[in-house]
Amino acid sequence: MSHLLRACCLLGILLGASHATAENLRLVADAWPPFTDAGMANGGLATQIVTTALQRAGYGVDFEQVPWARALLGVGEGRYDILVNAWYSDERTRIGQFSAGYLVNRIVFIKRRDTDVAFNGDYTSLHPYPIAVVRGYAYSQGFDSDEQMQKVPVHNFPMAVRMLAAGRVQLTLDDELVARYYLSRESPKVRNSVEFLPRSLTENQLRILVSLKNPDHDRIVAGFDRQITAMKADGTYARLLKEFGM
Known part of the structure; x- marks a missing residue:
């Protein structure tokens, strides 16, 4: 086997392993259409924006819809990694780290x-x-x-x-x-x-709240914020708003 072929095979194995071990984040929200709702296309506007940004940052995502109080409790206990649709409050900083606002x-x-x-x-x-x-x-x-x-x-x-x-x-x-x-x-x-x-x-900024129980909460928030900025720059953000009639 040539050196070039060996290098290509090795690169393929490494990329495959990286994909297989990509972190899967557990997203949660309550039913709050048109922003979050499992019955709407792609889970609603906020869910679609958050999912797109996290996937672009290299994460896999699973989404679950539960009542608000249960969603908040689950983030605090670490059963969920990310609350999709949170407004800032000092009290919530005890259980999670906020992103920058991504909707108003x-x-x-x-x-x-x-x-x-x-x-x-x-x-x-x-x-x-x-x-x-x-x-x-x-x-x-x-x-x-x-x-x-x-x-x-x-x-x-x-x-x-x-x-x-x-x-x-x-x-x-x-x-x-x-x-x-x-x-x-x-x-x-x-x-x-x-x-x-x-x-x-x-007027409240809508943010994600990343559970402090996830040891990578800083990195997740940084990656999310970075991708939201990139989505606004490349037109992805505007396209998603248009798809939901906004």
């Missing part, structure tokens, strides 16, 4: 049409009103830490908006695109009884 979420309040609740940018003016919030979500640092806010924990946004329509709470809130997605699937009675307040509470 505009968080808005929703009220019943037949009420005169208003929001002028000062969320403390909302202290008199019960507000349905999804258990475990981080909306904004000030809102989350305000102990005078009358927060009513619920499992998900559909439950929150139905409580709002029934008059059991005065407000709820979520990302505007997420809220519109769910409202489009509600009954006309629910959908037509509520409306968005024009001023947003905040």
Whole structure:
């Protein structure tokens, strides 16, 4: 066997071994369409962006969809490597390392049409009103830490908006695109009884949260951030947004 042929064979073996031992990361998210949802194409927009960036960084991925509280607990315990759809909070830095933001979420309040609740940018003016919030979500640092806010924990946004329509709470809130997605699937009675307040509470950066139980969390975050930058530069990011109608 010639030296060149031996070298080619050796290179093939090494590449094959590298591929076989590539780290497979366990991704998790809750159902939060159009960003994360196992029933949507490629798991939703956020899942597709995250998966593409991680694969370009050299990782294999497995995705599982579970309720939010279970996803967060699983990252903290190391049963999952990456939470796909996380907003920053100081508390979460105890269980994981955040990436830079890769999408922006505009968080808005929703009220019943037949009420005169208003929001002028000062969320403390909302202290008199019960507000349905999804258990475990981080909306904004000030809102989350305000102990005078009358927060009513619920499992998900559909439950929150139905409580709002029934008059059991005065407000709820979520990302505007997420809220519109769910409202489009509600009954006309629910959908037509509520409306968005024009001023947003905040705009949050959507990030991945990599479990501190994974010893390579620094390297995973660095690789992810690097590939998101590259995807924006080469047009991949814009193409994915377009595929999901954004």
